[in-house]
Amino acid sequence: MAPTTSSATTSTSSTITLHVNGEKYTLPVDHRTTLLDALRERLDLTGTKKGCDQGQCGACTVLLDGRRAVSCLQLAVAAEGREITTIEGVADGERLHPVQQAFLDLDGYQCGYCTPGQICSALAVIEEHAAGWPSAVTADVRPEAGVPQLTPEEIRERMSGNLCRCGAYVSIVQAVARAAQSSDTRSSDTRSSETKEAAA
Amino acid sequence: MTGTTTTTTTTATTAATATFGAVGAAHTRVEGVAKVTGAARYAGEVPYPELAHGWLVLSTVARGRIRAVESAPVLAMPGVVAVLHHENAPRLNGDYTNAFGVPDPIAQIFQHDRVPFVGWPVALVVAETPEQAREAAEALVVEYDEEPHDVVFAAGLPGVYAPESAPAAQKGDLEVELAASAVVVDAEYSTPEEHHNPMEPHAAIARWDGGRLEVVDSNQGSRFVADELAKLFSLDPQSVRVRSEHVGGGFGSKGTRPHSVAAAMAATVLQRPVRVVLTRRQMFSLVGYRSPTAQRVRLGADADGRLRAFDHRAECLTSTVYEFVERAAEFGRAMYDSDAHYSQTRVVPLDVPTPSWMRAPGEAPGSFALESALDELAEKCGLDPIALRARNEPAVGPVSGLPFSGRNLLACFEEGASRFGWADRDPRPGVRREGRWLLGTGTAASTFPVLSAPSTAAVTAEPDGTFTVRITASDIGTGARTALTLIAADALEVAPERIRMRIADSDFGFAMIAGGSMGTRSWAWAIRVAADELRERLALGGGIPPEGITARSDTSQAVGALEQKERHSFGAQFAEVAVDVTSGEVRVRRMLGIFAAGRIVNPLTARGQFVGGMVWGLSMALHEEAHRDRASGGHVGADLAGYHFSAHADVPDIEADWVDDPDPGDPVGIKGIGEIGVVGAAAAIANAVWHATGVRHRNLPIRPDRVLLAGAGGDRDA
Numbered sequence: 001m002a003p004t005t006s007s008a009t010t011s012t013s014s015t016i017t018l019h020v021n022g023e024k025y026t027l028p029v030d031h032r033t034t035l036l037d038a039l040r041e042r043l044d045l046t047g048t049k050k051g052c053d054q055g056q057c058g059a060c061t062v063l064l065d066g067r068r069a070v071s072c073l074q075l076a077v078a079a080e081g082r083e084i085t086t087i088e089g090v091a092d093g094e095r096l097h098p099v100q101q102a103f104l105d106l107d108g109y110q111c112g113y114c115t116p117g118q119i120c121s122a123l124a125v126i127e128e129h130a131a132g133w134p135s136a137v138t139a140d141v142r143p144e145a146g147v148p149q150l151t152p153e154e155i156r157e158r159m160s161g162n163l164c165r166c167g168a169y170v171s172i173v174q175a176v177a178r179a180a181q182s183s184d185t186r187s188s189d190t191r192s193s194e195t196k197e198a199a200a
Numbered sequence: 201m202t203g204t205t206t207t208t209t210t211t212a213t214t215a216a217t218a219t220f221g222a223v224g225a226a227h228t229r230v231e232g233v234a235k236v237t238g239a240a241r242y243a244g245e246v247p248y249p250e251l252a253h254g255w256l257v258l259s260t261v262a263r264g265r266i267r268a269v270e271s272a273p274v275l276a277m278p279g280v281v282a283v284l285h286h287e288n289a290p291r292l293n294g295d296y297t298n299a300f301g302v303p304d305p306i307a308q309i310f311q312h313d314r315v316p317f318v319g320w321p322v323a324l325v326v327a328e329t330p331e332q333a334r335e336a337a338e339a340l341v342v343e344y345d346e347e348p349h350d351v352v353f354a355a356g357l358p359g360v361y362a363p364e365s366a367p368a369a370q371k372g373d374l375e376v377e378l379a380a381s382a383v384v385v386d387a388e389y390s391t392p393e394e395h396h397n398p399m400e401p402h403a404a405i406a407r408w409d410g411g412r413l414e415v416v417d418s419n420q421g422s423r424f425v426a427d428e429l430a431k432l433f434s435l436d437p438q439s440v441r442v443r444s445e446h447v448g449g450g451f452g453s454k455g456t457r458p459h460s461v462a463a464a465m466a467a468t469v470l471q472r473p474v475r476v477v478l479t480r481r482q483m484f485s486l487v488g489y490r491s492p493t494a495q496r497v498r499l500g501a502d503a504d505g506r507l508r509a510f511d512h513r514a515e516c517l518t519s520t521v522y523e524f525v526e527r528a529a530e531f532g533r534a535m536y537d538s539d540a541h542y543s544q545t546r547v548v549p550l551d552v553p554t555p556s557w558m559r560a561p562g563e564a565p566g567s568f569a570l571e572s573a574l575d576e577l578a579e580k581c582g583l584d585p586i587a588l589r590a591r592n593e594p595a596v597g598p599v600s601g602l603p604f605s606g607r608n609l610l611a612c613f614e615e616g617a618s619r620f621g622w623a624d625r626d627p628r629p630g631v632r633r634e635g636r637w638l639l640g641t642g643t644a645a646s647t648f649p650v651l652s653a654p655s656t657a658a659v660t661a662e663p664d665g666t667f668t669v670r671i672t673a674s675d676i677g678t679g680a681r682t683a684l685t686l687i688a689a690d691a692l693e694v695a696p697e698r699i700r701m702r703i704a705d706s707d708f709g710f711a712m713i714a715g716g717s718m719g720t721r722s723w724a725w726a727i728r729v730a731a732d733e734l735r736e737r738l739a740l741g742g743g744i745p746p747e748g749i750t751a752r753s754d755t756s757q758a759v760g761a762l763e764q765k766e767r768h769s770f771g772a773q774f775a776e777v778a779v780d781v782t783s784g785e786v787r788v789r790r791m792l793g794i795f796a797a798g799r800i801v802n803p804l805t806a807r808g809q810f811v812g813g814m815v816w817g818l819s820m821a822l823h824e825e826a827h828r829d830r831a832s833g834g835h836v837g838a839d840l841a842g843y844h845f846s847a848h849a850d851v852p853d854i855e856a857d858w859v860d861d862p863d864p865g866d867p868v869g870i871k872g873i874g875e876i877g878v879v880g881a882a883a884a885i886a887n888a889v890w891h892a893t894g895v896r897h898r899n900l901p902i903r904p905d906r907v908l909l910a911g912a913g914g915d916r917d918a
Contacts, residue, residue, distance in 0.1 A: 030329060030331045030332075032331045032335075033331060037330060037331075040245070041329075041330060044247055045238075046238070046241060046242075046245035047237070047238015047239065048238070049242075049399070049400070049448070050401070050477075051399045051400070051401070051480070051840075052480040052839065052840050053479065053480065054480070054839060054840075056480075056839060056840035056841045057399065057480075057840050059399055086238065087236075087237065087238035088237065088238045088239075090237070091237055096233070096236065096237070100236040100237065101236075103236050104228055104229075104232045104233065104236050105228060107228065107229070107804050107805060107807075107808050109235055109236070109677075110449075110677035110678070110679070110805075110808055110809075110812060111398070111399065111400065111446075111447065111448045111449040111676060111677025112231075112234075112235035112236075112240055112446065112448065112677065113242065113398075113399040113400040113448025113449060114399045115235050115236060116238045119236060152853065155848075156848040156849045156851070157848070157849050159848040160847045160848040160849040162848070163399065163840060163845070163847055164399070164848075165396075165397055165398055165399050165449050165451070165845065166399075166449055166677045166808070166812050167811065167812035167813070167814070167815030167816055167819075167846070167851070168808055168811075168812060169815060169846070169847075169848050169851040170811050170815075170851065170853060170854050171807075171808060171811075172848070173848065
C-alpha cells in the first residue's frame with residue numbers, strides 16, 4: 001500500500017517503493033503514472049517497450065509476482081509491494097537466460113522492439129505450461145489429462161498477446177520451443193550461456 | 201573523421217590473414233545481445249536533463265479552417281510550458297525538394313489555419329512530464345469552421361486523373377488482341393487501406409548543443425531526415441545532426457514526420473531538450489499508409505495460354521495536399537510477354553491523410569490482382585498455373601525491350617513445386633474435405649526491382665588492428681548492421697569480429713535510406729569501394745598513425761554508370777489453406793516461398809526478411825483493413841485491436857529459401873530482400889481459397905463474412 005505518512009503524498013502524487021529485479025526503488029509518482037512509464041521514465045529501465053499504451057500489443061509485458069502482465073494497464077501506485085521482473089532482470093549477470101539465448105541464436109526477432117515483451121511472455125508461458133494450465137487449443141482440459149504437450153500450436157496460442165510487426169513469429173515459436181525443452185532438462189533457475197550454433 | 205584514440209602509436213598493417221567468406225554463412229545479429237536484454241536504446245529512450253515532453257493535438261474535422269486555439273486555459277495547467285500552433289509557431293521553409301522531389305507538406309506543421317483531413321497536426325503542447333502534457337493536450341479546445349468533406353474511395357470517381365508521375369505503359373493494339381483471343385479473363389479486384397504499424401511508435405528527442413540541432417530520431421535514413429530538417433528550419437546542413445541507432449520497424453513509414461519537426465521546433469523555441477512520441481492512434485494519420493486500390497485486369501490468350509493481350513488498370517487515392525500514387529498497375533511490366541500491353545494507375549484526391557510507401561508499394565496490391573487473374577486464366581485454359589507462367593516468360597523486358605540481368609523465376613517455381621508437392625495436386629476446386637474444412641493450395645509469382653542509389657562510406661584501419669566502418673545506413677530490423685559487417689569483413693579480408701560497424705548518424709555523410717529494398721545493396725557498394733581503396737593504401741606498408749588511416753567512397757558516379765537492364769528479384773509463392781464455409785474462417789496451414797534474389801549475405805537474417813514479408817502477405821490476404829467513417833471522415837478503431845494484423849496464432853510454419861542467382865555482370869551481386877516476400881503472397885492464398893472452395897475472392901481481406909456470403913461449390917465470385 002502507498003505510505004500515508006510521506007511528506008511527498010498529495011492529492012495527485014505519492015511516494016511509493018517499487019521492487020524491480022530484486023532492487024528497491026523509492027520515488028514520488030504522479031498517480032496517473034503507469035507502471036510502464038514509471039519503469040521507463042523514472043527508473044530508466046527502458047527495456048520494457050511502449051507499443052500501443054493501451055494493452056493491445058504486449059510490448060510492455062513484465063512479470064508481476066511471477067505472472068505476466070501488460071505494464072501499460074497497471075498504475076505504478078498499484079504495483080507497490082509486488083515483485084516486478086523486467087527484461088533487464090532476466091539474465092544472470094552476463095549469462096543470458098535460455099529464452100534469451102534461444103531468441104538470439106534462432107533470430108527470434110528483427111527490429112527488437114517487441115522482443116522484451118515476447119521474452120517476458122515466453123518465460124511465463126513456459127511456467128504456465130509446466131504448471132498444467134490449459135490454453136484455448138488444448139484438446140483435453142480435464143485435470144487428469146495432465147500437462148499438455150507444448151506443441152507449436154500451443155505456443156502460438158499462448159504467445160498471441162504479443163504482436164510482432166516484422167513477422168518474426170516462426171522463429172519466435174522455434175525459440176520458445178527450444179527454451180522450453182532446455183528448461184525441461186534443467187532446474188528452472190539454471191542459466192545457460194552456451195553459444196549454440198545459429199540454426200538455419 | 202579520425203580513428204578512435206589509442207595508446208599504441210603504430211602497428212603492423214599486415215592484418216588480413218584470417219577468415220574470409222563471412223558473407224553467405226549464418227551470423228547472429230551483432231546487436232543481438234542488446235536487443236534480448238533490453239539494453240538497446242531506441243529514439244525516445246535516451247535520457248537528457250531538463251527534458252520536456254511534447255504531445256501533438258490533431259484535428260477532429262476532415263476539412264475546414266481553425267477558428268481558434270484556446271491555449272490560455274491549458275497554459276495555466278500544472279507543468280505546461282508551451283502551446284505551439286499556427287499563430288505562434290516559427291515559420292518553416294516549405295519551398296524545397298528532397299531526394300524524392302517535392303515533400304509531403306505533413307512535415308510543415310503549424311504554418312496555416314487550413315485543415316485538409318482528420319488527424320492533421322494543429323498544436324503541440326509541451327509540459328514538464330508526459331502525464332501533464334497528455335492531460336493538457338486532451339484538454340486543449342480547438343474550434344473549427346467546418347466545410348463539407350469527401351472521404352469515400354471507389355472506382356471511377358469524378359476527380360480521378362492520370363498522374364504525370366506514373367505514366368501509362370503501352371504496346372500493340374489491346375482491343376484487337378482481346379478480340380482475337382480464344383480465352384479472356386476480365387475481372388475487378390480491390391484492396392483496402394492498410395497501415396504500417398511498426399511496433400515502435402515514431403519518437404524524437406531534439407536539443408540544441410554547441411550551436412547544433414541534435415536529434416535522436418526513429419527513422420529509416422538519418423541523413424535524409426537531417427537534410428530535410430535543415431531545409432525546413434533554414435539551417436546550415438552542417439548544423440543539424442540526426443541519429444537513429446536502433447529503430448523499432450519502419451516499413452516505409454519513418455521518413456521526416458511531424459514528431460521530429462515538432463520536437464525540433466519546440467527545442468528551438470524553448471531552448472531545452474524536447475521529446476515528441478506519437479501515440480498509436482496518431483500514427484494512423486501522420487505517417488502515411490497504403491492507399492486502397494480498385495483494379496481491373498483483362499487478359500486475352502490463345503487456347504494454349506499464350507498471352508495476346510495484357511491490360512491492368514488501377515485506381516488509388518491521395519490527399520488534397522500531396523500526390524502519392526500507389527502504382528499497383530506497374531507490377532506486370534517486367535513479368536509476362538504479350539502482343540499488346542496496357543497498364544496505368546490513376547489517382548483521386550480526397551479529404552484523407554496522404555498515403556505513402558508501405559512495404560512493397562504498388563507491388564503488393566498489384567500482384568494480388570494480376571497473380572489472381574493469371575490463376576483464373578490458367579483455370580479457363582485448363583492449364584497448370586505454373587505452366588501458364590512458363591508459357592509467357594519473356595526473353596527481354598516485355599515493355600522496355602531491355603535485356604534481363606538475370607531471370608530465375610522458373611527456377612524458383614521448379615524448386616518450390618518440388619518441395620511443396622505441387623505435382624500431386626488435383627486442379628479441381630472444392631473437392632478436398634477434412635472434417636469441417638475444405639482444403640486447397642495455390643501459387644503465385646513474385647518480383648521486385650533491383651535498384652541502387654548513391655552512398656558514401658568511410659573505412660578506417662585502426663592502430664589496434666580493428667577496422668571502423670562509418671556509413672549512414674539504417675537497421676530497422678532488416679539485419680543491415682550485421683550484413684554490412686560481413687561485407688566489410690570480406691572486403692577487408694579479416695574476421696567479422698574485427699569490424700566495428702557504425703551506422704545511422706547523419707554526420708557520416710549521405711547514403712541511401714532503408715527503403716526500396718535498396719539499402720544493403722547501395723551501402724555494400726560504398727563500403728566495398730572504400731575498403732578496396734583502404735587495402736591498396738595499407739598494401740603500401742608503413743605504420744598506422746593514432747588517428748588511423750581512413751579511405752572514403754562515393755558511389756554516385758558508379759551508380760550513374762550502371763548499364764540499363766531489367767534488374768529484378770523473382771520468387772514463387774505457395775500456400776495451403778483450410779476454409780470452413782460454415783463459420784467463414786480461413787486458416788493458412790503452410791506457406792513456402794522460393795526466391796532468386798542475388799547473393800544472400802546472411803542466411804539467418806535473410807530468411808527472417810523473406811518469411812516476415814510472407815507474413816505480411818498472409819496478413820494482407822486475411823486480416824488487414826482500416827475503416828474510415830464517412831460522416832466524420834476519421835477512422836473507426838484506429839488502434840491495434842481495431843486494426844488487426846497477423847498475430848502468433850494466425851501464422852503457421854512458413855518456409856523460405858532461395859535458388860542460386862548469380863549476376864556476374866553486376867558490381868554488387870546483392871539484391872534487395874526486404875519486400876519481395878510480400879509480393880504475390882496474398883494472391884497465392886486467395887488462389888488456394890478458390891482451390892479449396894471454388895469461389896474467387898477478389899476483394900481483400902478475405903473476411904469470414906465474405907466467405908460466409910460466398911458459400912462454397914460451383915464457379916462463384918465473391
